Amino acid sequence: MFASRYLVRFDDICSTMNWRIWAEIESCLHAHDIKPIIAIVPRNRDKKLIVDIPRRDFWERVREWQALGWVIGLHGYEHRMITASGGIVDINPKSEFAGVAREVQYTKLQQAVRIFEDEGVRPDVWVAPWHSFDANTLDVLKRLGIGCVSDGFGMHPWRDELGLLWVPQQQWQFRRIPFGMWTVCHHHNLWNRGELDRFIRDIATFSRQIISFDEVRRRNYGERSALDCLSDVTFHRMLRMRLLVKKPKDQRVDVNRYLE
Numbered sequence: 538m539f540a541s542r543y544l545v546r547f548d549d550i551c552s553t554m555n556w557r558i559w560a561e562i563e564s565c566l567h568a569h570d571i572k573p574i575i576a577i578v579p580r581n582r583d584k585k586l587i588v589d590i591p592r593r594d595f596w597e598r599v600r601e602w603q604a605l606g607w608v609i610g611l612h613g614y615e616h617r618m619i620t621a622s623g624g625i626v627d628i629n630p631k632s633e634f635a636g637v638a639r640e641v642q643y644t645k646l647q648q649a650v651r652i653f654e655d656e657g658v659r660p661d662v663w664v665a666p667w668h669s670f671d672a673n674t675l676d677v678l679k680r681l682g683i684g685c686v687s688d689g690f691g692m693h694p695w696r697d698e699l700g701l702l703w704v705p706q707q708q709w710q711f712r713r714i715p716f717g718m719w720t721v722c723h724h725h726n727l728w729n730r731g732e733l734d735r736f737i738r739d740i741a742t743f744s745r746q747i748i749s750f751d752e753v754r755r756r757n758y759g760e761r762s763a764l765d766c767l768s769d770v771t772f773h774r775m776l777r778m779r780l781l782v783k784k785p786k787d788q789r790v791d792v793n794r795y796l797e
């Protein structure tokens with residue numbers, strides 16, 4: 538049995554997402570009793586996330602997921618690119634928040650949280666669109682009572698100087714690693730049958746190593762270790778190399794598809 542642990546995350550969850558694929562994902566998650574992080578766009582204005590006709594019972598579903606112990610992520614406000622800043626994590630030069638004035642960020646995030654509250658849903662963790670946000674974003678999140686961030690690189694969670702718990706997110710497909718804690722982020726909107734089948738296979742393979750965000754949140758974590766800081770730099774370089782490496786056109790990694 539490996540000592541490593543995995544968290545499952547789904548981004549770009551909104552009323553117009555790909556519900557056909559989602560139905561199979563959801564039954565797979567239930568079958569293995571997996572409690573994922575579900576990153577919800579509170580007020581979607583990104584045309585790329587309009588894949589299906591809007592579900593009228595969307596928020597009802599979200600309330601059910603939260604009642605089951607699934608963890609609800611705040612995935613920005615409108616999922617609109619405002620700046621070309623990579624922010625703190627700096628893997629994608631697109632942002633709805635990084636480089637935006639603090640007062641504007643406060644207003645947007647306050648409205649985002651209000652949408653959740655009006656729907657009777659509590660956002661547990663920050664999941665930035667395009668992984669991009671800055672120090673002002675973190676300060677505003679803290680003021681709004683959101684104490685966790687799902688982002689960054691490293692092998693273990695840590696607490697920053699504001700007291701926010703960072704749970705790193707380092708994989709976009711399950712990869713076997715014998716140690717550490719790994720969040721595997723999925724974007725199902727454009728999945729085909731093969732990608733869905735791979736996910737279902739991966740969940741069956743890794744199910745005994747998958748834990749819930751709540752289990753992570755209950756543990757005590759201190760500052761980031763020197764080893765984790767070093768691994769941050771290494772992951773960052775490896776990811777950039779993987780994304781930027783020249784490949785024949787049909788094999789090239791679609792960066793946007795993975796990092797939104």
Ligand SMILES: [Zn+2]
Nearest residue numbers: 548549666797
């Ligand atoms: Zn997104």
